[in-house]
Each structure stands twice: as C-alpha cells, then as structure tokens.
Amino acid sequence: xxxxxxxxxxxxxxxxxxxxxxxxxxxxxxxxxxxxxxxxxxxxxxxxxxxxxxxxxxxxxxxxxxxxxxxxxxxxxxxxxxxxxxxxxxx
Amino acid sequence: xxxxxxxxxxxxxxxxxxxxxxxxxxxxxxxxxxxxxxxxxxxxxxxxxxxxxxxxxxxxxxxxxxxxxxxxxxxxxxxxxxxxxxxxxxxxxxxxxxxxxxxxxxxxxxxxxxxxxxxxxxxxxxxxxxxxxxxxxxxxxxxxxxxxxxxxxxxxxxxxxxxxxxxxxxxxxxxxxxxxxxxxxxxxxxxxxxxxxxxxxxxxxxxxxxxxxxxxxxxxxxxxxxxxxxxxxxxxxxxxxxxxxxxxxxxxxxxxxxxxxxxxxxxxxxxxxxxxxxxxxxxxxxxxxxxxxxxxxxxxxxxxxxxxxxxxxxxxxxxxxxxxxxxxxxxxxxxxxxxxxxxxxxxxxxxxxxxxxxxxxxxxxxxxxxxxxxxxxxxxxxxxxxxxxxxxxxxxxxxxxxxxxxxxxxxxxxxxxxxxxx
Numbered sequence: 001x002x003x004x005x006x007x008x009x010x011x012x013x014x015x016x017x018x019x020x021x022x023x024x025x026x027x028x029x030x031x032x033x034x035x036x037x038x039x040x041x042x043x044x045x046x047x048x049x050x051x052x053x054x055x056x057x058x059x060x061x062x063x064x065x066x067x068x069x070x071x072x073x074x075x076x077x078x079x080x081x082x083x084x085x086x087x088x089x090x091x
Numbered sequence: 092x093x094x095x096x097x098x099x100x101x102x103x104x105x106x107x108x109x110x111x112x113x114x115x116x117x118x119x120x121x122x123x124x125x126x127x128x129x130x131x132x133x134x135x136x137x138x139x140x141x142x143x144x145x146x147x148x149x150x151x152x153x154x155x156x157x158x159x160x161x162x163x164x165x166x167x168x169x170x171x172x173x174x175x176x177x178x179x180x181x182x183x184x185x186x187x188x189x190x191x192x193x194x195x196x197x198x199x200x201x202x203x204x205x206x207x208x209x210x211x212x213x214x215x216x217x218x219x220x221x222x223x224x225x226x227x228x229x230x231x232x233x234x235x236x237x238x239x240x241x242x243x244x245x246x247x248x249x250x251x252x253x254x255x256x257x258x259x260x261x262x263x264x265x266x267x268x269x270x271x272x273x274x275x276x277x278x279x280x281x282x283x284x285x286x287x288x289x290x291x292x293x294x295x296x297x298x299x300x301x302x303x304x305x306x307x308x309x310x311x312x313x314x315x316x317x318x319x320x321x322x323x324x325x326x327x328x329x330x331x332x333x334x335x336x337x338x339x340x341x342x343x344x345x346x347x348x349x350x351x352x353x354x355x356x357x358x359x360x361x362x363x364x365x366x367x368x369x370x371x372x373x374x375x376x377x378x379x380x381x382x383x384x385x386x387x388x389x390x391x392x393x394x395x396x397x398x399x400x401x402x403x404x405x406x407x408x409x410x411x412x413x414x415x416x417x418x419x420x421x422x423x424x425x426x427x428x429x430x431x432x433x434x435x436x437x438x439x440x441x442x443x444x445x446x447x448x449x450x451x452x453x454x455x456x457x458x459x460x461x462x463x464x465x466x467x468x469x470x471x472x473x474x475x476x477x478x479x480x481x482x483x484x485x486x487x488x489x490x491x492x493x494x495x496x497x498x499x500x501x502x503x504x505x506x507x508x509x510x511x512x513x
Binding site: 056 | 285
C-alpha cells in the first residue's frame with residue numbers, strides 16, 4: 001500500500017477533484033515525482049526550478065512538518081500520510 | 092461606497108475576484124485586497140473621519156466592506172497613552188503606548204481583524220464562523236459570533252491559559268482543543284476549512300481579516316494629530332500586524348492624510364519562539380520554523396506564514412528586531428503596570444522588553460518619538476505574573492495591628508515607583 005497524500009483544494013484540478021490520492025516513493029522527493037507521473041503539472045506548483053519546496057507550501061508527514069525532519073529527503077514508508085497544505089498561519 | 096477592486100496574489104500578481112479566497116492557485120502565495128485609491132482619496136478626508144463615531148469603522152473606505160458595518164460597533168479607537176513615567180524609566184523623551192488591552196469587546200487587538208472578517212463572512216453568506224487560535228482570536232470570534240447570531244467553532248492548543256479558555260467558552264461556541272501546539276492546530280484547520288463550508292476568519296477569509304489590522308496604524312496617526320511616530324515596536328506572532336501597520340502608514344500618505352518619513356518598524360518576539368528575529372539577525376530571507384517554548388503563548392507561533400512580509404517591512408523601513416527572555420518579559424509587564432497603570436499580557440511585555448533592549452543597544456535614539464504596541468490584556472493571563480506579584484499583608488481587623496504593620500513599612504517605597512518593591 002503506497003503513501004496517502006492529502007491534496008488541498010487549489011491542486012485538485014490536477015487530480016480530477018480527488019482530495020486524497022496514493023503515491024509511491026522512498027522519500028518525500030520520490031513521492032512528489034510519483035505525483036507528477038500520475039498528475040502532470042502538479043510538481044511545478046509544489047517545487048521551484050531548483051527542486052526546492054516553494055515558500056508557501058508546507059508538507060507534513062504523519063503530522064510533522066518535513067522541515068523538522070529531513071525536508072524532501074525525509075523517508076516515507078507504505079501507509080504513511082502526507083499532507084500538502086498552503087502556508088497560512090496566524091491567530 | 093465600494094472601494095474594493097478584487098484580490099491579487101502578493102507573490103505573482105495573479106488577480107482574483109472579490110470572494111472568500113485566500114490562496115493563489117498559481118503559486119500558493121497569499122492573496123490581498125486591491126483598492127481603488129483614486130475613489131478613496133476623493134471621499135476620505137480628515138474632516139469626514141473626525142465626524143464619524145470613535146470606532147475602527149471611521150476609516151471604512153480603506154477596509155474591504157461593501158455594506159454598512161455589521162459587527163464591531165465599539166471596536167477600535169483605543170487610547171494612545173502618553174507614557175511619561177515609562178519614558179523616564181527607559182531614559183527616553185517621547186513615548187506612547189497604543190493600548191489595545193482595552194479594545195472592545197474582548198480586550199485585544201484581535202477585535203479589529205475579527206470585526207472586519209465577520210462583517211465579510213456575513214456579506215458572503217456564511218452561517219458558521221471559525222478560527223485556529225492561541226487565545227485572543229478565539230475570544231474575539233466567539234464574542235462577535237454571539238452578537239451576530241452565528242454558529243461558531245474554535246480550535247485551540249490544549250495548554251492555553253485558563254483566562255483564554257473560559258474567555259471564549261462563555262460566549263457559547265463549540266471549542267475543540269488539539270493535543271499539540273498552535274502550528275498543529277493551524278494545519279488541521281487548513282484541512283477543515285478546505286472541507287467544511289465555514290468562514291475561518293484567519294484562513295479562508297484571511298485577506299479581509301488582515302485588513303482590520305491597518306486600523307491600529309490609522310488610529311496612531313490620527314491620535315498623534317495626523318503625524319507619524321519615528322519608531323514603532325510591534326510584536327510578531329503569525330506576522331499579521333506589523334506589515335499591515337506599515338501598509339496603513341503608506342496608505343495614509345498615498346491618499347494625502349499624512350506626510351513625512353515613514354516610521355522605523357521593529358519586530359518583537361520571545362526568545363523561546365523567535366523565527367523571524369533569527370532570520371532578521373542572520374540576514375536571511377527564508378524563515379526556519381521553530382518549536383515554541385515560551386511564557387508568551389499568544390505569540391508562540393513557530394511557523395509564521397506572514398513572517399516573510401514582516402522581514403520585508405522591517406528591512407524596508409530601516410528598522411530592526413529583538414527577542415527577549417521570559418524573565419525579561421515578566422519584568423516588563425511589571426514595569427509597564429507600575430509606571431503607567433497598564434496591565435498587559437506576555438505579548439505586551441515582550442514588546443516593552445524589546446523596546447528597552449533596542450533603546451539600550453542604541454538602535455532607537457533616546458530623543459525620538461516611539462510607540463509601543465500593546466495588543467492584549469494581562470487579566471487574561473494571570474498565571475504569567477501571579478508568582479511575582481507581592482502577596483498581601485494579612486492582619487486582623489484591629490487598628491493596633493495595622494499600626495504595627497505600618498511601622499515596619501518603608502513609606503518611600505510606595506512613591507518611588509517602578510523600581511521599588513514593598
């Protein structure tokens with residue numbers, strides 16, 4: 001069973017409206033590449049030309065911000081939950 | 092009079108209609124309101140402002156509402172206190188405290204942003220309002236929702252101060268406490284906002300919500316007689332207020348209500364949660380998130396999405412920023428209370444302590460005008476100071492006992508002021 005990825009509203013037009021999809025990969029970077037393979041064009045929304053996560057995108061692995069882990073090199077296991085969330089905070 | 096053109100992405104300039112949207116579909120950047128400044132300038136004069144009630148709606152053409160204000164009729168127009176005793180204690184000449192600790196109805200600056208957000212929620216036809224909060228926002232959303240007759244859900248970290256928890260629950264919302272920190276709450280709420288059709292004031296209504304923060308700056312300018320201070324110190328949590336206070340001063344200049352140089356703006360954070368100050372001191376553009384660990388819970392946001400805009404506003408203004416320890420924060424709360432009779436919560440203590448640090452390090456010149464932004468009320472966070480205030484003397488109801496007590500006390504201590512302890 002691959003990883004589960006939560007897709008925020010602005011990206012659902014790439015996934016045909018799906019809010020949760022499966023994607024495979026040993027690292028977050030690999031999962032992003034698998035998302036691109038399945039839903040062409042989605043990677044450009046998430047990463048810049050140098051392959052870094054865009055400033056206003058937060059990616060969480062099982063609830064943890066990957067910036068507290070190993071960023072795109074964070075290891076991903078089958079069944080893990082990834083969440084892509086636009087970076088809006090304050091309160 | 093409608094003065095709003097629509098929304099625009101702050102990062103890539105993509106345009107969007109005047110709807111409850113908050114994220115750019117192209118780059119995920121935040122959206123902001125676009126105004127028709129030409130139309131505003133023709134209408135909004137100093138005289139018109141002065142003729143209006145003393146609340147934040149007196150600047151309404153610069154706020155994104157299209158109807159007469161629906162909520163917050165007594166919000167805003169809080170005192171700008173000339174703080175001469177605090178000035179003397181800090182060794183400066185011209186010091187003011189903008190005192191949102193007495194904002195209506197919930198005693199924090201949040202009543203500004205919530206008044207605007209809930210007005211928009213009603214305009215857009217939402218029946219349920221919500222927020223992710225470190226306390227003050229939940230208080231404000233709950234109170235305004237109650238007065239407007241809207242359903243309300245609030246989401247908080249499960250370790251908030253008692254005053255903040257009870258201070259929301261009393262208005263009757265559904266309260267959901269999350270086992271985690273504010274950043275965990277916020278992430279969850281982004282997902283909930285995506286799924287449920289609720290007006291999350293600081294998520295899907297964010298572009299409108301943040302506009303309310305400008306009124307903090309408009310009022311300071313008006314209360315100083317339509318002039319701008321030379322320095323202003325602002326606490327930074329999620330990063331909403333500081334950039335919008337800068338924007339407020341720019342807009343007033345743009346429509347000709349003030350002139351002269353823009354103030355230098357300083358960001359104030361707690362050492363236990365200072366991602367923006369850290370990036371500022373390193374000269375970095377990218378803010379690295381932190382795990383907060385501080386008594387200043389209301390500003391304990393380790394992942395401030397508007398942090399980048401705080402850095403930009405601070406740097407563009409020629410300002411700076413500092414972080415202070417929990418001990419310095421508590422000491423500053425005492426100092427402000429003893430010199431000016433204002434009781435603020437740790438966020439306000441942070442701002443006073445950072446102002447002291449900036450003055451002592453020479454960043455802020457001692458003869459120039461300074462405004463300290465007090466954004467919340469100490470009565471809601473008694474835990475922060477209850478261990479450091481003097482306990483009462485307890486005696487029986489006999490004059491001789493009081494006489495004996497009085498003989499042991501130093502009468503000079505009461506009049507010496509801030510530095511003294513009984």
